[in-house]
Amino acid sequence: MYLFQIIPHILLLLLMPPLLLGVINRTKSIFAGRQGPPLLQPYYDLAKLMRKDAVFSNVTSWLFRAGPVITLAATLTAALLVPLAGSPALISFNGDMILFAYLFALSRFFTAAAALDTGSSFEGMGAAREVSFACLVEPALFFILITLARLGKGLSLTDIFIALTGMQWMQGGAVILLLAGAMFVVLLAENCRIPFDDPNTHLELTMIHEVMVLDHSGPGFGFIQYAASVKLFVLGAFLVNLLLPFKADNPLYGWILFIVCMLLLAVLIGTVESVMARLRLVRIPQLLATAVVLSAFAMLLSLR
Amino acid sequence: MIEIADQLLVLVLLINLVLLGTSRLAFAIRAVAVQGVILGIIPWLLHPFSVHLALITICIVLVKGGLIPYFISNAVKKARIRREMEPFLGYLPSLMAGAIFTALAFLFAEQLPLAAEHRDLIVVPASIATIASGFLLITTRKKAISQVLGYLVLENGIFIFGLLLGEVMPFMIETGALLDLLVGIFVMGIVINHISREFSSIDTSRLQALREE
Numbered sequence: 001m002y003l004f005q006i007i008p009h010i011l012l013l014l015l016m017p018p019l020l021l022g023v024i025n026r027t028k029s030i031f032a033g034r035q036g037p038p039l040l041q042p043y044y045d046l047a048k049l050m051r052k053d054a055v056f057s058n059v060t061s062w063l064f065r066a067g068p069v070i071t072l073a074a075t076l077t078a079a080l081l082v083p084l085a086g087s088p089a090l091i092s093f094n095g096d097m098i099l100f101a102y103l104f105a106l107s108r109f110f111t112a113a114a115a116l117d118t119g120s121s122f123e124g125m126g127a128a129r130e131v132s133f134a135c136l137v138e139p140a141l142f143f144i145l146i147t148l149a150r151l152g153k154g155l156s157l158t159d160i161f162i163a164l165t166g167m168q169w170m171q172g173g174a175v176i177l178l179l180a181g182a183m184f185v186v187l188l189a190e191n192c193r194i195p196f197d198d199p200n201t202h203l204e205l206t207m208i209h210e211v212m213v214l215d216h217s218g219p220g221f222g223f224i225q226y227a228a229s230v231k232l233f234v235l236g237a238f239l240v241n242l243l244l245p246f247k248a249d250n251p252l253y254g255w256i257l258f259i260v261c262m263l264l265l266a267v268l269i270g271t272v273e274s275v276m277a278r279l280r281l282v283r284i285p286q287l288l289a290t291a292v293v294l295s296a297f298a299m300l301l302s303l304r
Numbered sequence: 305m306i307e308i309a310d311q312l313l314v315l316v317l318l319i320n321l322v323l324l325g326t327s328r329l330a331f332a333i334r335a336v337a338v339q340g341v342i343l344g345i346i347p348w349l350l351h352p353f354s355v356h357l358a359l360i361t362i363c364i365v366l367v368k369g370g371l372i373p374y375f376i377s378n379a380v381k382k383a384r385i386r387r388e389m390e391p392f393l394g395y396l397p398s399l400m401a402g403a404i405f406t407a408l409a410f411l412f413a414e415q416l417p418l419a420a421e422h423r424d425l426i427v428v429p430a431s432i433a434t435i436a437s438g439f440l441l442i443t444t445r446k447k448a449i450s451q452v453l454g455y456l457v458l459e460n461g462i463f464i465f466g467l468l469l470g471e472v473m474p475f476m477i478e479t480g481a482l483l484d485l486l487v488g489i490f491v492m493g494i495v496i497n498h499i500s501r502e503f504s505s506i507d508t509s510r511l512q513a514l515r516e517e
Contacts, residue, residue: 174314286325286396293321293403300410301314304426 005087008255013079016259017229018042020236020266027270042229049222057215060117067114068216068223074107075227079234083158083241085258087251092158097145100157101138104190107227108134115212126211129281133196133208136288137189140182143295147179148242150302157238164245178298180243185291187235187269189284191228194273196284206278236265306425309349312342313430316464317406320437323457324402325395329385329449333376336456340368343463350467360478364463367482372456372489379493380449383500393444402437409433427467434461446507448496452489459485 022039029036038044056065080090081100089096112127151172152160169176189196192209201207213224240261279287319339326332344365347357391398409432418428438461441454459481466478499508 174311178314178318286399289396289399290321290325293399294318296403297317297321297406300407301426304410 005251006090009084009087009090012084012255012259013076013230013233016262017233018046018226020232020262021229023263023266024270024273027267028274031271031274042225046222046226049225050219052218054218054220057118059119060215063110064114064117064215065220067110067117068220068227070110071107072223072227072230074103074110075230075234078103078107079230081157082234082237083161084237085251085254086162087254088158088162089156092156094155096156096158097149097160101141101145104231105134105138107231111212111224114216118215120215122205122211123214125205126208129208130212133189133284133288136285136292137186140186140288140291140295143292143299144179144183144186147175147295147299147302150299151175161241161245164242169245172302175298175301176242178294178301180239182291182295182298183235183239183242185287185294187232187239188272189288189291190235191232193269195276195279195287198278201278206281233262236262240265306350309346310426312346312349313426313464316342316460317430317433320406320434320457321399321402323441323453324437325399327395329380329447330377332450332453333373333380336453336460337369337373339457339460340372341365343460344368346464346467363479363482367486368456368460371486375489375493376449376452379496382497383449385447385449385500391445391450393440398440398444401440405436405440406433409436422468427464431461431464431467434458434464437461446509448492448499448508451508452492452496455492456485456489 019039019042021042022037025041026036026039078100081092081096081103083089083092108130112131115123115127148160148164149155152163154160154163188194192199197208197210198206199210201210209228213221216224237258240258244257244261316339319335319342322335323332326335344361347361351357393401406429409429410426412432413426413429416428422428435458438454438456438458441457442451443454445451445454
């Protein structure tokens with residue numbers, strides 16, 4: 001690990017995530033024939049939230065204040081475990097994929113606990129939904145990780161994604177495609193994007209993630225928004241690493257290719273959000289079960 | 305080439321799962337048509353070129369990709385239905401059952417004493433899994449049209465097994481089976497129309513009302 005590799009890695013990790021949200025929103029507004037907010041709007045929103053004062057309800061405890069901080073910390077730690085653009089992850093050890101999966105679970109636990117702490121019935125409902133859908137996402141994510149460990153013959157994300165080259169595409173393109181399909185569903189579900197949850201909705205009864213964070217304000221809310229965009233970035237980077245096992249000789253080209261792929265992924269998510277309607281809540285487990293079946297099937301094929 | 309055939313068979317298995325999970329008949333009919341066309345392509349990848357192979361595959365693509373979907377969608381239009389409403393087994397459980405059958409098919413195929421050149425391909429497990437999905441569709445759906453689709457999937461499964469034989473399978477038998485299938489679907493289309501005219505629905509569970517007192 002050299003300094004000139006670490007610095008762009010960290011800068012990209014910290015600065016790029018809100019841009020993805022901006023690209024998604026711009027794609028949606030182009031589909032709707034609107035001008036749309038500027039691409040950098042998520043940054044302006046974050047800056048605005050950071051300048052504000054926080055308001056805490058006096059029925060809440062320390063848990064409510066700890067929620068956003070732990071969410072952000074856990075998400076950023078998970079971000080350190082994922083390799084970007086062929087450059088190895090900043091922290092990597094044998095078995096870090098399990099830490100990767102459970103850091104997201106930790107952040108979800110604290111978001112849900114903070115939501116329950118407010119005592120609002122809407123937030124309790126949102127927490128119940130988020131946690132029950134997460135139960136269905138987790139097996140899919142683990143089937144994906146097991147299959148990847150099998151394909152890449154390693155237990156750390158860096159080893160796996162470095163071992164994943166064009167060879168695997170030749171031998172088992174179907175497995176990688178199945179994994180990518182399942183991973184895309186996991187990405188949409190984990191980030192509460194459209195077929196599962198509408199990030200722009202303003203009706204508490206239909207919301208999942210947004211309803212849990214209604215009571216947060218100021219910097220705390222900014223942390224949650226930023227953590228959400230980092231989560232999108234990290235899972236997106238996971239998907240890009242999976243689909244594009246690039247080995248650019250020149251690191252600069254590698255970074256450019258990676259950034260272009262991430263932006264394309266954001267456009268893809270924006271397209272999905274523009275052409276699909278949000279699913280009814282009773283249909284969501286069906287789609288998640290499909291992702292589980294896809295990833296289990298991929299594992300089955302990789303075991304042969 | 306053999307790797308590509310394997311990937312296409314994975315696609316066939318995915319189509320089975322799609323069929324088990326969807327409630328839209330028009331979509332299901334198209335999925336079965338795609339499955340038939342894929343199966344028409346696979347023999348080209350597995351066996352060297354011959355006139356007899358070319359004739360069979362062209363016939364298969366035309367019949368399974370064109371004629372049969374045309375008959376079925378005609379029957380669907382005449383019976384004015386778009387969805388299978390209440391199957392005996394829900395979509396999610398049948399999807400899960402399909403996935404479990406697929407897994408069991410892979411396990412079972414490992415145990416079979418296959419010839420060494422067939423062991424690397426997923427032809428045998430794909431065939432068993434497709435046959436099982438066909439059975440599942442036939443037994444758990446109520447609408448006659450879904451059952452016809454199940455029958456087609458079942459036949460596709462048997463055809464996948466025939467892929468291993470390729471050269472040895474005589475032309476007459478292949479075309480004979482295809483003709484039987486075509487006539488069968490044709491007759492089923494007529495039967496579905498009659499059921500829908502008689503009962504104003506094509507729910508086969510109502511056929512029990514026909515028994516003599």
